[in-house]
Amino acid sequence: MLLTPEIISILTLDFVFFVFGTIAFFISLKIYLKWDLNATNQRQYQLEKQSHLVATIIKYIFILKLPMFLFFAFTADKLSNVIPGAMCAAGVVGSVSFSSSMFFFKILNLYIFGFWLVLNSYDLKREDLPYTKYKFLLYCVGFVSLVIEIFYEISFFTSLDPTRIVSCCSTIFSASTPILSFMFQTNKIYFAYAFYAVLLLIIVFYMTKRYTAYLFLNIAYLIVSIVSLIIFFGPYIYQLPTHHCPFCVLKKDYDYIGYILYATLYIGTFYGISGAIMSIIKQQKQTKYYNISLASNIIYALIVSSYVITYFLRNGVWL
């Protein structure tokens, strides 16, 4: 096991998240099962007080989790200096068999905890606290997901072996990787078409104010954006037809553009998904959410597209 200051920081925070998250979990469960706002007994008043405590814990977990996600990528990238064969974070992360699951839960938790905050803010805006039971139920689900993520993260860091040679990102994100091979065998322009088609649908549904579809379209946009970044847009950012790594964009060599790309993608899809869910729950349009979502999704598209156009204008060929 490697113990760098970054790993120690992440594991310490994991421990803190686990301890406070567990406290919040048991209280949330109690609130979900026993909450009755009309009751004027001691138990209900105690639950009302505890709901503030839990909300504060969850808020801080999310506030820390957001930069922690980027810090994890930064740490994995830094570790590529000591893991033989790794050229960036992809090689380090790819050295374990559960890397995809770990990233799935990391991303899922950002959306769950973010949505929890949205639900919490709507709940506190009304005197009758209409979403209290649901938000604490959501946290119970989120906690399970959080524990799985922590388990994966600890397993990941304990599995790192500086004596074992791992694959570099060029090998991981290539046709030689079974799970990705079919994508690389498909004409990559189709991924660009899919990306722009979903974006176009988002714009159409925004203009026609059919916001419920936003939920599915933003999930689709998230997936298609990441896939198209790997297959189609990545080579234009790296100006190298064989380089498809989604982690190298976080490097200084590419002006840390990855941080902006992932941030805009997260903001766009998060507000789109949250706005759609809240409009279903509240039966009321969440215009502010849709505006932020659309703006952020378009910024993402403009940034990745600019690399393609710039490359073509400079070189006169497509990759």
Next chain:
Amino acid sequence: MIEFKNVTKTFILDNRDEMTAIKNINVHIKKGEIILLEGPSGSGKSTILSLIAALSKPTNGEVTVDGKRISKLSDDFTSVFRRENIGFIFQKFNLISTLSAKENVMVPLIPSNPDEIILESRMSELFEKFSIQSKMNILVKNLSGGEQQRVAIARALVNNPSVIIADEPTANLDKKLSLDFIDIIKKLKDGINTIIIASHDPLFFDLDFIDKTISIKNGEMI
């Protein structure tokens, strides 16, 4: 209208012991009444006031003010409730010494950001009512005790509260100023503002304009 239904308030002390400040209180106060809460120190008078002002929540039971279940409101809503409905008169006035009398009276209005013309007319009206027009722009630390007390009362009234709460308002005053205060309270009786005074000062006993006296001893009504 203020209503307490079976209200109990228990505090957890540092050593984890419990201290019951008030026990099973049932009170019904009509709009516009002037109420005296009397009882020895530590009997639970201030606890009752803090519950009416939604500064704390009961351990059991329910507090309603003007039909609103204030004991069930979350912190954000209790702040708005206090801002719009409650005026406080404190034992030590709690004025901001570095501000003028006028600025002190204006402080509760800051969150609602009123129009300047309305604000000025409200200031003139209040300062005239309490005969301190000439002291408007003087720092409160340079005012006499009696004048400071009038500024504190003006501040409590500035947002037209439906309930005015005074916690031991004469504890820091000599007899003359205490009688002045009683005179002001008497003039405030208009059938609209409900005034609740917590005090163990004998000067308040047997006053003809007090509608009801609630006696508290060891957290219970007697």
